[in-house]
Amino acid sequence: MSHDRFPSPFDVEAPEGIEGWEELYPYSVTFGEQRxxxxxxxxxxxxxxxxxxxxxxxxxxxxxxxxxSLSQMNSRHYRIPPADGIDFRVLYGYAYxxxxxxxxxxxxxxxxxxxxxxxxxxxxxxxxxxxWLGKVRSCIEDLEGLDFxxxxxxxxxxxxxxxxxxxxxxxxxxxxxxxxxLILRVWNYxxxxxxxxxxxxxxxxxxxxxxxxxxPDLGIAKMVAGVEVDLFRPNEELKLLAHxxxxxxxxxxxxxPSTVAANLDSPAGxxxxxxxxxxxxxxxxxxxxxxxxxxxxxxxxxxxxxxxxIHDYITKIQEGADISRPIEAIRAERDRVVSExxxxxxxxxxxxxxxxKLGLARTVFPYVENHNFYIEHWTMSVVWRKVxxxxxxxxKEGLMSADDDIMFLRRDEIDEVLWDYYSNWAVNxxxxxxxxxxxxxxxxxxxxxxxxxxxxxxxxGEPPEVVTxxxxxxxxxxxxxxxxxxxxxxxxxxxxxxxxxxxxxxxGRARLVFSPDDVGDLEDGEILVAPITAPSWAPVFPKIQACxxxxxxxxxxxxxxxxxxxxxxxxxxxxGTSDIKTGMLIRVDGSSxxxxxxxx
Amino acid sequence: xxEACPILDxxxxxxxxxSFTSRKVTDTMNDFIIWFDRYDHEQKPLVGGKNSSLGExxxxxxxxxxxxxxxxxxxxxxxxxxxxxxEVNGLLRNIDHDNAVANRVTADRIRAAIExxxxxxxxxxxxxxxxxxxxxxxxxxxxxxxxRSSATAEDQPDASFAGQQDTYLWVRGTDDLLTSVQRCWxxxxxxxxxxxxxxxxxxxxxxxxxxGVQKMVDPKASGVAFTLNPTNGDRSQVAIDASWGLGEAVxxxxxxxxxxxxxxxxxxxxxxxxxxxxxxxxxxxxxxxHKGDVEPERRKIACVTDDELKAIxxxxxxxxxxxxxxxxxxxxxxxxxxxxxxxxxxQSRPETVWSQKKRDSVVSRHSDPMASIVSTLVAPLHTxxx
Numbered sequence: 001m002s003h004d005r006f007p008s009p010f011d012v013e014a015p016e017g018i019e020g021w022e023e024l025y026p027y028s029v030t031f032g033e034q035r036x037x038x039x040x041x042x043x044x045x046x047x048x049x050x051x052x053x054x055x056x057x058x059x060x061x062x063x064x065x066x067x068x069s070l071s072q073m074n075s076r077h078y079r080i081p082p083a084d085g086i087d088f089r090v091l092y093g094y095a096y097x098x099x100x101x102x103x104x105x106x107x108x109x110x111x112x113x114x115x116x117x118x119x120x121x122x123x124x125x126x127x128x129x130x131x132w133l134g135k136v137r138s139c140i141e142d143l144e145g146l147d148f149x150x151x152x153x154x155x156x157x158x159x160x161x162x163x164x165x166x167x168x169x170x171x172x173x174x175x176x177x178x179x180x181x182l183i184l185r186v187w188n189y190x191x192x193x194x195x196x197x198x199x200x201x202x203x204x205x206x207x208x209x210x211x212x213x214x215x216p217d218l219g220i221a222k223m224v225a226g227v228e229v230d231l232f233r234p235n236e237e238l239k240l241l242a243h244x245x246x247x248x249x250x251x252x253x254x255x256x257p258s259t260v261a262a263n264l265d266s267p268a269g270x271x272x273x274x275x276x277x278x279x280x281x282x283x284x285x286x287x288x289x290x291x292x293x294x295x296x297x298x299x300x301x302x303x304x305x306x307x308x309x310i311h312d313y314i315t316k317i318q319e320g321a322d323i324s325r326p327i328e329a330i331r332a333e334r335d336r337v338v339s340e341x342x343x344x345x346x347x348x349x350x351x352x353x354x355x356x357k358l359g360l361a362r363t364v365f366p367y368v369e370n371h372n373f374y375i376e377h378w379t380m381s382v383v384w385r386k387v388x389x390x391x392x393x394x395x396k397e398g399l400m401s402a403d404d405d406i407m408f409l410r411r412d413e414i415d416e417v418l419w420d421y422y423s424n425w426a427v428n429x430x431x432x433x434x435x436x437x438x439x440x441x442x443x444x445x446x447x448x449x450x451x452x453x454x455x456x457x458x459x460x461g462e463p464p465e466v467v468t469x470x471x472x473x474x475x476x477x478x479x480x481x482x483x484x485x486x487x488x489x490x491x492x493x494x495x496x497x498x499x500x501x502x503x504x505x506x507x508g509r510a511r512l513v514f515s516p517d518d519v520g521d522l523e524d525g526e527i528l529v530a531p532i533t534a535p536s537w538a539p540v541f542p543k544i545q546a547c548x549x550x551x552x553x554x555x556x557x558x559x560x561x562x563x564x565x566x567x568x569x570x571x572x573x574x575x576g577t578s579d580i581k582t583g584m585l586i587r588v589d590g591s592s593x594x595x596x597x598x599x600x
Numbered sequence: 601x602x603e604a605c606p607i608l609d610x611x612x613x614x615x616x617x618x619s620f621t622s623r624k625v626t627d628t629m630n631d632f633i634i635w636f637d638r639y640d641h642e643q644k645p646l647v648g649g650k651n652s653s654l655g656e657x658x659x660x661x662x663x664x665x666x667x668x669x670x671x672x673x674x675x676x677x678x679x680x681x682x683x684x685x686x687e688v689n690g691l692l693r694n695i696d697h698d699n700a701v702a703n704r705v706t707a708d709r710i711r712a713a714i715e716x717x718x719x720x721x722x723x724x725x726x727x728x729x730x731x732x733x734x735x736x737x738x739x740x741x742x743x744x745x746x747x748r749s750s751a752t753a754e755d756q757p758d759a760s761f762a763g764q765q766d767t768y769l770w771v772r773g774t775d776d777l778l779t780s781v782q783r784c785w786x787x788x789x790x791x792x793x794x795x796x797x798x799x800x801x802x803x804x805x806x807x808x809x810x811x812g813v814q815k816m817v818d819p820k821a822s823g824v825a826f827t828l829n830p831t832n833g834d835r836s837q838v839a840i841d842a843s844w845g846l847g848e849a850v851x852x853x854x855x856x857x858x859x860x861x862x863x864x865x866x867x868x869x870x871x872x873x874x875x876x877x878x879x880x881x882x883x884x885x886x887x888x889x890h891k892g893d894v895e896p897e898r899r900k901i902a903c904v905t906d907d908e909l910k911a912i913x914x915x916x917x918x919x920x921x922x923x924x925x926x927x928x929x930x931x932x933x934x935x936x937x938x939x940x941x942x943x944x945x946x947q948s949r950p951e952t953v954w955s956q957k958k959r960d961s962v963v964s965r966h967s968d969p970m971a972s973i974v975s976t977l978v979a980p981l982h983t984x985x986x
Binding site: 107119222341356591 | 829832834835836837861863864865866868869870871872906959960961962963967969970971972973974976977978
């Protein structure tokens, strides 16, 4: 079966029983008549890497914020010569992206602008990155400090004696406005360095590929990869806590993760708890998902998750395994790889260029590796905690019927609820929200449930001859070849193909994992097959033999973690979770990027 | 060479070779064996060119099949046999350089005389002891060996032409070994070698002969390795061709080998193409090489494991570093050597195709760092590939 295009966004058959779904999302992000010609003539791909399931109205906020921020850096800040933004739409609850190129005639004019602007960042990278860390930490502090408490029966006397003149109703609305500002601010920051970081990495990558046309991508990644990376810290902290539990003689407690917290009263338990608390802030602001969904669980709010991982590590230590990460050996190996490739270059001239490009790639790479912890994990953990706090106030104050009803409101609708709450608090009169929203939210829950069960198309519209947008290629792993595979023109070979993200060949039983909650089902020696994996799944990597994902490029979070743990991985297969079933015997070749079903 | 040997005008005047008898066996000369893995450069004059290159490969941690050299002293000791010297000199006097046919007969008689002479006892003892040690090392009784001549000449760089280079393969047992050693010695007196020395004005006794004894490889699989990717000249890769058994099947074109590409640095197997390998050459129990069909279950699977591929790549890269230029390496995986040290190198010579070409710097297109980043963004890599 072979096609040359994907269905038009206007021809995709709607899932059943979802009438009225459009109102779950802002009109600016749904496909519609207003932009039919523009939208119908573009190529759109489903970003299942970040938004693998249907978004609730509130969750879709971060889709919009993230992609608008990414786009703005390309188009308005750094003037990436060939690439403006990435357009984004929601179709039946799912996130679709479409790279926007620059008119070829205008590319030339942007070059000097790009050179000046990006050049400034490259030259001042370390200082700017230090400042960035400060900016993000201050956003996190501000978010944590937001006061979403319920409105009081009576204002505090100090409001009078200080002559404040403003009440709690104003405060609550102001805090929500600040919340909206802070989340946009932090998503702007997310992309302040990322696109430039990728550009510098791609430049080194391209140089290596020209010097050594057959060099494996992994060889290049190994030269650039950081040795001590913040993204791995949460996992390292787990190991330290496992050792500590053994030292303190309380290792047995962890056999039942759910009861650990209740049994830490002893002096040893208290000492361990203190160590845990130190590690937990900030390192366990770590989501078991990817940070984009309100239902993702963070370690800090669900300590049974880290407890279970700590139990696994305790078992390994007691079996005599060395679970430490050999920093010096990793550093020495990286130095060896660099010096050997360097020796193989054609000339000293090339070696000088190699040194320069590697130097820049290594300067930018800590940001590429670490931003994910600071934004997706740490900041978003705080963001979701605060939204849930507000949702709980709404429920407690009788504006909503359940704590998580708020997730079924668009961010602008929350303003309306806050106004209803405030104004009737002011008047001391009944609010309208409960009765107004109850049927709507019931309906939205139903629609969302149906959307979640639907399988969206991989892509929409006519693909370009060549995919050229650099970030689409690097981050999403979408190339002309992968698009062809999706179209089914290269299916004859049998099996699946994707990115050779981490080398090695293994055969084993597949285990499909669709949500972070299923991660615990994985048994020793199985092969993890998932739409995408999250860095916080790292502790299961010692258990699994290999990993297959539907989407993701060489630099996707999954690929980075798989390489770190030496687990063979094929990412961006497109159809892994639809073609493979739990229990099948599959062969994963992380070197050639092929996945074969050996026995159904 | 031996200071005690006066240089006689042998080639012209054909005097006696009595000079050999004046040579004294001293204390330092009672060791006629030099193991390849204990070789050092100073021993080169004692073992000849071919043997010294095997020793050098061992020194560079390029594992050639195990074995030893029988030094030129052993050869020279042979000429302490007065009867042999007289017989050979008598025959040499009959040489008429214009009569090729007659000379062939004479040369054959000289060779026969050398081969019939009793091997000096002390040499025979040492060679026998060394061979026993080799058998023990390989866990095989009467281990098959290759016996090769390795000629040496005092001042002549072309010693290899001055002496016929004989090689005897699949030699098993002490008797066969001693016979083959003597044949190697006698190969200095083929009609061509005699004529060549005459033509060049070299003295017969100016050339000497060392003999190499090396375990015959009984390969599970064998093949070649290039220290670059022959399709694009990429120096970061090792290209490996491999097939079951001995190399003959591939050399003769009867079998398409498995083809692999292994990264030199991170040793990732970048490419694997497995062929249908229906034939293999193997050593039979009778000590003879046989051609045979490969069983169906082995035909379409890789004939080398990933670990072996990595070991071959490491070896090839080491050879390249040692010789300072891309290499074309013959290797084999010996079934009688222990796993982990069973990959051996048979030969390494300079690669000639890509090494001759000028290597362009990549940097000419990337001189300015920002311009390079712009071109990376404007023309992503995969759109540039041809």
